[in-house]
Amino acid sequence: MAKLTRKSQLEPDGGVSAMTGRTLLRAVLIGLLAALAAFVVMVIWVLPQQGESDDQSRLYDYTYAWGKSQNPDFVVANMSDDGYLTFGSSELYISKDKVKECPQVVFGENVTGVDMTYIGEAYDQSLWQVIAAGAYEGRVENRKIVLFVSPQWFFKGNGAQSKFYSKFNYSLYRDFCQNPSISDDLKDYVRGRVSALGVPASSVAAANQDTPLDAINDQLYSLSDSLTQRYKLINVIKKSPTKSAVRQAGVPTGEPDWAALLMQAEADGQAACTNNDYGIYDSYWTRNSKYDPEFHQNFSQATDEYDDFECFLKLCQEVGYEPLIVILPCHGMWLDRSQVPQEERQSYYEHIRGICDSYNVTYADFSSCEYEKYFLLDTVHPGWKGWVRIEHAFYDWANGRDNPFLGGGAYGTAEGLSAAQAEDGLPEDGAASDQTAGAQEATSETGGGQ
Amino acid sequence: MSFYAEPSFYVLVAIVVAIAAVLGLHERSLQRYGLVVSVIFIFMLFCKTLTQGLMLLVFLGIAIAAERWLLAKPDSNQRYAAALLATIAPLVAYKIGAVWNQSILGFLGISYITFKAAQVVIETHDGLIAKMPLADHLYFLLFFPTFTSGPIDRSRRFLQDAHTVPSRDEYAGMLARGILLLLLGMVYKFVLAGYIHRFLSFGVLTAMTPEAVGKQVLTAWQYALYLFFDFAGYSFMAMGVGYALGIRVPRNFRAPFAAVDIIDFWDRWHITLSHWLRDFVFMRLTGHLIKHRLFKGKDWRLHTAQLGLMCNMLLMGAWHGLTVDYLCYGLFHGVLLALCQRMHMKSKFFKHHKNDLWFRGLSWFVTINLVVLSFALFSGQVSTVLGGLIHG
Numbered sequence: 001m002a003k004l005t006r007k008s009q010l011e012p013d014g015g016v017s018a019m020t021g022r023t024l025l026r027a028v029l030i031g032l033l034a035a036l037a038a039f040v041v042m043v044i045w046v047l048p049q050q051g052e053s054d055d056q057s058r059l060y061d062y063t064y065a066w067g068k069s070q071n072p073d074f075v076v077a078n079m080s081d082d083g084y085l086t087f088g089s090s091e092l093y094i095s096k097d098k099v100k101e102c103p104q105v106v107f108g109e110n111v112t113g114v115d116m117t118y119i120g121e122a123y124d125q126s127l128w129q130v131i132a133a134g135a136y137e138g139r140v141e142n143r144k145i146v147l148f149v150s151p152q153w154f155f156k157g158n159g160a161q162s163k164f165y166s167k168f169n170y171s172l173y174r175d176f177c178q179n180p181s182i183s184d185d186l187k188d189y190v191r192g193r194v195s196a197l198g199v200p201a202s203s204v205a206a207a208n209q210d211t212p213l214d215a216i217n218d219q220l221y222s223l224s225d226s227l228t229q230r231y232k233l234i235n236v237i238k239k240s241p242t243k244s245a246v247r248q249a250g251v252p253t254g255e256p257d258w259a260a261l262l263m264q265a266e267a268d269g270q271a272a273c274t275n276n277d278y279g280i281y282d283s284y285w286t287r288n289s290k291y292d293p294e295f296h297q298n299f300s301q302a303t304d305e306y307d308d309f310e311c312f313l314k315l316c317q318e319v320g321y322e323p324l325i326v327i328l329p330c331h332g333m334w335l336d337r338s339q340v341p342q343e344e345r346q347s348y349y350e351h352i353r354g355i356c357d358s359y360n361v362t363y364a365d366f367s368s369c370e371y372e373k374y375f376l377l378d379t380v381h382p383g384w385k386g387w388v389r390i391e392h393a394f395y396d397w398a399n400g401r402d403n404p405f406l407g408g409g410a411y412g413t414a415e416g417l418s419a420a421q422a423e424d425g426l427p428e429d430g431a432a433s434d435q436t437a438g439a440q441e442a443t444s445e446t447g448g449g450q
Numbered sequence: 451m452s453f454y455a456e457p458s459f460y461v462l463v464a465i466v467v468a469i470a471a472v473l474g475l476h477e478r479s480l481q482r483y484g485l486v487v488s489v490i491f492i493f494m495l496f497c498k499t500l501t502q503g504l505m506l507l508v509f510l511g512i513a514i515a516a517e518r519w520l521l522a523k524p525d526s527n528q529r530y531a532a533a534l535l536a537t538i539a540p541l542v543a544y545k546i547g548a549v550w551n552q553s554i555l556g557f558l559g560i561s562y563i564t565f566k567a568a569q570v571v572i573e574t575h576d577g578l579i580a581k582m583p584l585a586d587h588l589y590f591l592l593f594f595p596t597f598t599s600g601p602i603d604r605s606r607r608f609l610q611d612a613h614t615v616p617s618r619d620e621y622a623g624m625l626a627r628g629i630l631l632l633l634l635g636m637v638y639k640f641v642l643a644g645y646i647h648r649f650l651s652f653g654v655l656t657a658m659t660p661e662a663v664g665k666q667v668l669t670a671w672q673y674a675l676y677l678f679f680d681f682a683g684y685s686f687m688a689m690g691v692g693y694a695l696g697i698r699v700p701r702n703f704r705a706p707f708a709a710v711d712i713i714d715f716w717d718r719w720h721i722t723l724s725h726w727l728r729d730f731v732f733m734r735l736t737g738h739l740i741k742h743r744l745f746k747g748k749d750w751r752l753h754t755a756q757l758g759l760m761c762n763m764l765l766m767g768a769w770h771g772l773t774v775d776y777l778c779y780g781l782f783h784g785v786l787l788a789l790c791q792r793m794h795m796k797s798k799f800f801k802h803h804k805n806d807l808w809f810r811g812l813s814w815f816v817t818i819n820l821v822v823l824s825f826a827l828f829s830g831q832v833s834t835v836l837g838g839l840i841h842g
Binding site for chain 2: 020021022025211213214216220221
């Protein structure tokens with residue numbers, strides 16, 4: 001061989017490049033085969049699988065980590081037997097290092113018969129939730145689901161819809177499109193919306209398998225996305241907390257002591273909020289109090305978002321979900337400072353309740369808690385008392401009981417905070433309850449609570 | 451189907467390359483195969499936009515008819531003018547229509563096919579092309595790897611490759627290089643450009659603080675790198691597929707950010723475009739100016755070259771689109787080239803120091819920053835910032 005090579009190198013013209021050409025091609029093909037082999041090894045042995053996790057000592061329901069929600073196979077295979085699919089956005093990031101009364105502790109570290117299986121991340125608004133709910137449908141027997149609705153989704157310009165493009169996940173959308181329980185009309189609506197919000201036409205066509213070429217694209221997009229999602233699972237598993245001893249034992253711990261939790265929430269809130277009167281935790285206040293992104297906000301320029309929210313309820317109706325819509329409150333004092341009028345806020349709540357009522361859907365309406373100190377953690381997310389009240393309402397709804405915050409559907413009117421405080425049997429904060437009463441009046445004047 | 455974007459394209463390209471490899475390694479001609487495959491790919495390109503496909507057919511009808519008509523009497527100046535005008539008319543109509551968001555006669559790839567068709571007409575009049583069989587003409591115009599965005603090949607070079615059947619070993623070398631170019635292009639486009647694009651975000655200049663200005667400078671650099679890796683990546687892939695089909699598609703980029711001056715830059719950036727404009731616009735325009743002695747005095751050569759460069763670059767800007775941003779981009783480069791030309795021809799300081807390391811380093815630094823600034827014009831970043839400052 002060496003002799004041949006030497007001979008060829010002596011040949012005039014093409015001789016040298018001729019041998020070099022074949023040698024180069026062989027080298028390239030060997031390199032390609034080696035790369036293919038490495039890829040196969042990685043896919044089969046290195047990346048975690050999307051189904052049941054090898055590490056069952058961890059609790060995955062309450063994990064908030066990039067890439068978890070986009071993995072329905074993983075979420076469903078590792079969810080609690082008592083889990084309720086709980087769709088939401090940034091409020092789901094609140095873990096026990098910030099609020100000891102959060103669901104991860106109250107439900108996750110006990111055996112109460114209910115769990116919230118979190119799906120969603122920051123900036124996932126109504127349209128994302130429609131797609132996710134459609135993608136998860138058919139994988140879980142429990143038809144009862146929860147959706148946290150944030151007022152910020154309905155701010156001027158449809159909240160953060162401009163971020164939808166970056167939050168879009170191909171596999172979720174594909175599963176949504178290929179769910180036979182969803183009507184073509186609803187799929188057409190969602191297709192129009194995702195296209196309008198900047199998702200490339202090729203992805204949309206692939207997920208819908210418009211042509212044979214799109215079907216090929218679909219297979220390859222799905223493969224690529226599933227590898228990405230499997231890679232992200234490494235972090236998801238790492239971030240998931242280890243199950244508590246109680247949880248590991250699995251012996252029922254019964255209903256949480258809501259009154260005790262509320263007292264603990266009050267104390268924790270007081271301890272965490274020492275540098276302001278807004279009930280906002282100290283470091284957040286120090287960092288953000290000089291900014292006012294809510295200044296002169298309104299809730300009347302978000303037609304698309306209201307339509308998307310209605311689409312979520314329509315989807316529930318079509319596929320047979322029984323949703324609980326958690327209507328989170330604004331921060332009353334903060335929005336007063338931002339000059340967002342009380343009437344504007346009440347009109348927003350009324351609008352959301354109206355949409356729920358038109359679909360005969362149950363909601364947990366916390367709009368009466370706008371002024372309850374320590375209900376929110378910062379200007380947006382539920383905090384110490386907020387989580388206790390949300391968990392209590394969720395627990396009652398899951399067990400078919402009434403609760404002062406439950407309304408719509410079979411529950412009729414939500415009584416709100418005053419009734420809840422009467423049930424709590426705890427001393428009321430004077431200033432907070434005065435303002436709460438004001439808010440309640442405004443609610444009844446605008447026909448709220450229905 | 452979008453070329454070089456959707457995964458199905460790469461699946462089909464892999465099949466096309468595999469069949470081409472079998473043919474090529476058996477020393478069979480790839481021309482007929484390449485033409486059939488190109489027609490199929492272009493059908494798939496326009497299968498969802500049939501109007502555009504129809505416009506392509508109209509264009510092909512015009513370009514082929516014009517070339518045949520000119521070939522019958524290539525010396526005729528009237529025929530030449532009419533044939534050239536007819537060939538570039540659809541592109542001009544499309545560019546003018548785009549100003550009012552109207553797509554007149556437009557289709558994906560019109561800009562690049564026009565360059566190729568015009569080159570055939572010009573060189574036919576020059577007497578360099580004596581015959582253009584229909585299959586050759588169609589193959590050159592429709593060659594799918596370079597159809598949408600170049601590199602802009604030349605017909606005589608292209609057809610020489612198409613008509614040659616390389617030896618098995620020579621083809622093996624081309625195929626190996628083609629595969630490597632394709633893979634390199636994918637890394638450039640999908641890994642590097644894709645990574646930079648994630649951080650790319652244009653915004654108005656909120657305040658004249660060092661941080662805000664620094665952010666704008668960073669954005670301009672990010673965009674320049676994104677543009678390079680995206681376009682060079684695409685160009686490498688087009689070269690790669692071309693090589694696998696036995697066509698040595700010309701190189702479009704040669705380390706452009708290593709350019710030591712702006713003339714050097716245009717020998718490294720979008721080379722096939724700049725060389726096309728050099729050969730068919732600049733050379734002919736300056737020849738015309740010299741012939742008619744537009745400039746007199748001792749600097750007539752310099753002034754002629756400067757006017758030629760300005761026109762050349764303004765045309766390049768207009769070719770990108772008749773918008774303020776693109777025209778300013780072209781004008782900016784025209785001015786820079788004219789100044790650089792003056793430095794080359796007149797500056798004793800330059801002649802004395804041009805090989806000094808410090809001078810080359812300084813010249814490189816100034817050049818790269820001017821280039822990045824020009825891309826900020828191209829991307830609309832400069833007009834966005836200026837608009838923000840003016841309107842508050």
